[in-house]
Amino acid sequence: MGEIAIALLNKELKFCELSSESSNNTRIEAKVGRNKRAKIPYKNLIYRSGIHVNDAIDPQKFSSVATQMSKTLDLHLAWELLSQNLIENETEQIDVYEISDLLDFEKDPYLIAAIYLHIHKDSLFFSIYENGLLIHSPQNVEAVKTARVRSNRENEDEQTLIKSIKNQSIPSNPSDHQSQLIQYLKKFVILGESYSRSAKAIDLINRISNNSQGDLQKTGFKLLEPTGIINLDIPYELEKLEISTKFSGNLIKKSEILIPLDYEWEDLTHLPTYTIDDENTLDRDDAFSLDKDNNRIWIHITAVASIVDSGSIFDLEANNRMCSVYLPELTIPMLPRPISENISTLQPRFRRLCLSLRLDLDEKSKIIKHSFVKTTIETNDSLTYNDADNVFSNPTEQLHNLLSKIEQFTTNSKSERERQGAYSFNKPDVAIKISEAGKVNVSMSSAHSRSKDLIAELMIVYNAKIAHFFMTNQIPALYRSQDDSRNSHSVAAIGPLDWYLASRSMKPAKISVASGRHSGLGLDLYCQATSPLRRFTDLCLQRQAIEYISKSTNTYGPKELSNIGVESEIRVREIHGVESRRRKYWLLRFLEQEILNGTLPNRLVATVLENDSIRSALIELTEFPLRGRCLIPQEFKPGNECELKLNGVDLWDLTAQFSLL
Template identity: 25%
Template sequence: MAKNKASNIKAVLNQLVSDIFEKNGNQLLNYKQVSAKLNLNDEESKKTILEILKEGKTSGAFLEPSPGKFKIKDLKNFLIGRVDMTADGSAYIVPDDEFEKDVFVAPRKLRNALHGDTVKVYVFAKKNGRKNEGEVVEIIKRAKSDFTGVIKLSDKFAFVMADDKKMMHDIFVPLSEIGEAKNGQKVLVTLTDWPEGAKNPIGTIKHVLGDQGDNETEMNAILAQYGFPLSFPKEVEAEANAISAKITDTEIEKRKDFREALTFTIDPADAKDFDDAISYQQLPNGNHQIGVHIADVSHYVIEGTELDKEAYARATSVYLVDRVIPMLPESLSNNLCSLRPKEDKLCFSAVFELDNEANVKEEWFGRTVIHSDRRFAYEEAQEVLENKAGDCVEALLKLNELAYILRDRKFKNGAISFESTEVKFQLDDNGKPIGVFVKERKDAHKLIEDYMLLANRKVAEFIAKKGKGNKKLTFVYRVHDSPKLESLEAFATFASRFGYKINTKTDKEIAKSLNYLMADVEGKKEQNILTSLAIRSMAKAIYTTKKTSHYGLAFDYYTHFTSPIRRYPDVMAHRLLQSYLDDKKSADAELYEAACAHSSSMEKRAAEAERASIKYKQAEYLENNIGTAYKGIISGVTEWGMYVEIEENKCEGMIRLRDIADDFYVLDEKNYCIIGQRKHKKYQLGDEVMIRVKKVDLSKRQIDFTLIPD
């Protein structure tokens, strides 16, 4: 224990010594001067500092230009970045500065850094033709300290084997820290220590999730793995439950009253939280007043309350295969804020007057009160549109007619239509998948989407134009950069193998040819692969206070205003919009930019959790089909295998290269294929193959296939 303590002290001192040189402009210092600047004048500390300087000279971190006088070899040789772990335990450090190149770090030089951690790395002098290599000198920030996994108990200790494939180390847990955990159960473990030189980190069991294979256990394990809480804190629930549902006359007087306007919601059949409603009125001049009414979450969730802090921390609702983990407690998300039919509800609205060509003639933004006349499921609204009969038929038909014009205009302006196949599972009462079906997007879905896009676009435009130049107003925008030409050209090369041409000359030409491609591949076997690769070649949409355009939608101005029950950025947009409608000064840009970065990060994490739940259900579905043969399409290639998506049910698994017996296959990354070294047989992304389900590992959410020869 004493040895570990000494190692920890030395590790801290190591960083402090480097900091002294950096702060003093890298001037020559001896160990006594460094000790004095650190105010560590005892003999033991001086001795340790001298050791650090000498060891640093040996490793190449320090120079000794004159006897006993040291300096950092090259201040530029240090950079800050994020750890991207590879399958063999080495890592690439992805620098914060996008102009810097990634730095390779061998496993022994990672200094206990884990995937996603922010670290300081020393970059070695580059040898001719070699990639950048370095060594981690400081872990600045852990990406996470909680891991889910399976606990293995012995007589004297326990280990947790993490679910996270990029967590390369089992976590040691003293028996005194295992709580009620039983051998083989799924648990949530928190790292508490990792002594220098120790092979494994030390942890304590934070939560026993339950038995492996149990649906509740596995879904909770996915949530915990991605850092989402399994329940709301008691004080947050209490605060939410204490909010009165009564809408006072005083509150109604402050708002525009839309309770007499024909209003309805259109949502999935199983939805419980209704964020948005549409109202429709034909005006005497022949134009159409269309109200996009959004739940006024900011009226109930007051800035700085425990409820607000929890909503900010979560930043988004999480949608797993069999459940929704809401951003707000149920009393708000499903009741108070939800725009349920036949109830008065408080909203924040964007109201438009559209002519018969869907041009916006007038617009108004502000707080309202509404009364929804009807709750439609998508299927019910679609039936009205197709049969031209039923509830609200005239309003729905006119709304759909105008939505078509808005949609066509968007695509003519350069928007891109990505219509990937969305798979849904049919589950039994225990959450087990008993069927798979493809979700269809019809006019009823698109109609709602078009009016939400209109509201988001016009709110962003209103704010951006309200404050220009020095009077620019801080706001939360949703932005999407144009794709990098290199990525797009690689995709164009691949798409050409299927006979599709992508014109990469201008943004409009790119969008036009991508839309032709998306329309052409719809319903074909290669749709999912080409759509997924096209999306991958695009930049990722993010939240930011820095207004730029949204490339994918071809909008100059865009925000997220329409889903505050499930997205925190929308709550921020509501608050800021109301503040500016009240002519208040611009909000703190730095504060909101940090909130935007947090929201973007949590959105990404929620998407990963959703994908993990789909992977689990795919594995569970195929568990009862071991040995069954299917037709599939190659959806990915790596150095250790190729991924295949089954055409019938869209489940994806891997054929490992070592299991293909007729040759020795290697990856040709540039051409998205694997090639046999003797017979030169090629398996390429998009090829059709016959496979057999070989093995399913539910705990790892992995499906293994074997290839059935031609």
């Protein structure tokens, strides 16, 4: 029969029965279970008892006796005597028999085994090291005691926090550890398993929810929302994309002391010049003028490149952000507000530098000559779209003739593009506003009006002409192209089904240093350079144009521009996704507020977009731009209308539950 021994297996002390040794004396074979054998490295063989298995004793009986003895041991006195001469923070290797002698155990195998078991379970004074023991210095012992006190306190804090969250609250004065755990939970709900502390957060969620199955992020949200830790009114999507809602103090300070340079650019301050924007717009980057007996139109784009130098801290910030973010509850400009809403915005009666497009027209409002010019302008007034539409409607208004003349040009330009295959979506615009009290207001307006169409076409003309400017002069640029759609459709999509089918057939626009046709706009060449305050790629292209006009050189080479284009496309797509999610969130909040909890009738008209036997029908509300799914009979075909009842909304999944009336 083999000798009973203690070995370290999988970080645990195990009693085993030794048998044969390897020829090179590096391992020894042992029976570690009823029918299990293992080859144990000698370094893992902690203690050989000298007792061999017989009818009266086996490893299990030996283990039982030694384990019971280990529970009554107190090694404190032995440690005090043995550690007297240790240097601060030092450890020293000792023999187990030094401890047993002090305890008057002599060399009793059961008691020696008990010492090892006790130390393995509680390594305050001693620890197992290879085949021997280490004694810890008083300083190390105190450090371990302090750590244990902290650990016990933290365990108590965790239990208290778990109990509080189960009761839909948090401790009134959370400890530092509890605050840290709350942050772990919150971050996991926002970021998911990509969060570095997700394992701890998942452990807490499982303990709070008694090992709930399914989507743990959603489970975490449901646990935290009643406590106030998580509030979906806050756009956490920004944190997921690492988009800061604020600029650094240093960046703000430096932007506040910027002084616009007064270059000797062509002075157009004598021309009547106007901007037309939404009523809440503060970053006005485009304006227009009419001169030379109404036969010359100027389209002005604020010269942000004259303020924001390539490689400057403002340029690096814009490069990092890539574009402005427009959420119903929040606007985050690409550039600090002192730039985007002050020294670079086209405010009335302030001199501003612009990169302007001059269009010379014939008597039929056709372009006979055009050029890009570095100019200085001063806008006379800033109109809202409503203001401008009222001017169109009233022939006695001072600006009626000016706007009408420009409209004649933009109408001709748009008609020509439509002949080349351009199409548009006549989808209404949704405006969502949130009051300070949290009340949501939703209003719908036409995407088209005479003033909106006028400004949109002026921007398209500018972008098309600057694309030709880059191509003609062989200047590296970022072109936007779009392949022909998969299916033919009308020039203007009208109604939910048309919008749905047209959007499915359209191929996505691409951005590249290689030029290509933009089928959606009916143009052979197209760039975007009209929003240098709001899009980084527009700012880069404006730099390219100004640099070439000034020095016949380029700021960027093709490779650098291509890299910027790729990064921009990815980032802008992510940001547009956040903007879309937030609009949908607030629209669902509005329906919950006004229909489920308010006074609006719970009867919603919807258009069927898809309806097959495989899944619930896809529908779009007629009054609000919201799609969802609902179980309706097969006789409802795409394009048919139906009346629905709203049964609930899920603000986490951004879905609404409907039933047929």
